[in-house]
Amino acid sequence: MDAVMTDETGGSKMKWLWLAVLIIALDLGTKAMATAMLTYASPVPVMPSFNLTLLHNTGAAFSFLAGAAGWQRWFFVVLAIGVSVALVVWLKTLKRNETWTAIAIVLILGGALGNVYDRVVHGYVVDFLHFYWNDWHFPAFNLADTAITIGAGMMILDMFRKPAEGVADGSDEH
Template identity: 35%
Template sequence: MKKDNGLYWLLLAIVVFIIDIASKFYILDRFELFETVNLLPFFSITYVRNIGAAFSIFEGQRVMLAAIALVISAVIVYMLYRNNRSQKLENLSLSMILGGALGNLFDRLYHGFVVDFLDVNFGNWHYPTFNIADCAICVGIGLFIISSYKKPKKKP
């Protein structure tokens, strides 16, 4: 087993997972379903349940979504294992995606739905409610795309 692999970055995935789960349990403990607290004119905390995936697609497909999350998580762990620890941007991105995927997977398996609560809107425009795991996944994907352009070119 190579010692200089990216598995060290699993610590970040664990941190993302813990923050996500803690925030969701806080919402479950303090909010009624659909309860809203306005924090800014364009941002509120609103407790909703998502039984699908992003933007409620695949609604009611809990087993399929859990299986996809498990496969993606296994692939990410393998990628971290194959990476060097020094591939910071790619490992950061993979860890964020993994932590978010595991957070939403936990919700699906434990609650039967994903707890969403971050609510953004401007006037009549309303973005679908999301959570910290979703943020980590989106930022992670963005960073992964950036990291794919920053890879050193191999010499012929």
Template identity: 45%
Template sequence: MWRFMWIAVVVLLFDQLTKLAATDYLALHGEIKLAPFLSFVLVHNTGAAFGFLSGAGGWQNVFFIVVALSACVFILWMSWRLESRDMFLVIGLMLVLGGALGNLTDRLFHGYVIDFIDVYYHVWHWPAFNVADSAITIGAVILALDALQPGSRKTR
């Protein structure tokens, strides 16, 4: 497991660097249209995915910090228990861990998560997201694919 920890570290660093760049640039220049369906726009998300609980009055930040810390501890514990042949599963877990640490870092230092990627079609906008959210999503897909493999962990 430890030899794959670099994946979580790279996700965390790339996430924080892109958020720093987006905050610095977008605060001065506003929205940047990259394509007819893609923009960079600065969003401070006090909620969870899709802005869930963003208007809850402030208690949600502590709640999401506790959830993220618990998830990180669980992922580390689970990764520690895996065998070397579970490489696909460990990669998925490290992507989720890196993303969780990226968003956790935002919550601890800012009180909100910095989102800046806006995907849209005409007037319909997908909720803004960031590199950490992307890593969590890719990691979750990998975990789901691993769980769907015939004879995955049931026989071990």
């Protein structure tokens, strides 16, 4: 009975947690290298429209709340831990055929935990990937942010990939 339950509910999707661990390791490793090799706020050109620029973000995405008095650090830590717990619970409930969703979840999870580490240890998130076009500069980011963005994009795509329940079979029950 337990083996059948695992197959149907997807307990095997927990196997994807290795990807979250890999993302955390790569993220923290690249942040450590950027911190050791780059001078704060001094761009290092890599190619046209792309620099490596070490920056510290005390806010959230796009430096949201970066200018707050410091409370945002722990707010974002608690929020990310809460979201991470919810993502693991969601991962545990996935069915066997929901691999795409499992990968999206662990990408977001790995990215969130990589940035949580920075907030707890440093009080800010280390960013260093800096894209720009002429005078327009995209906010600097890191591998954790990239994983979160890819995971969120996969979830958005998934909404278009699979029809809503009840729509595919033509039923219109409420």
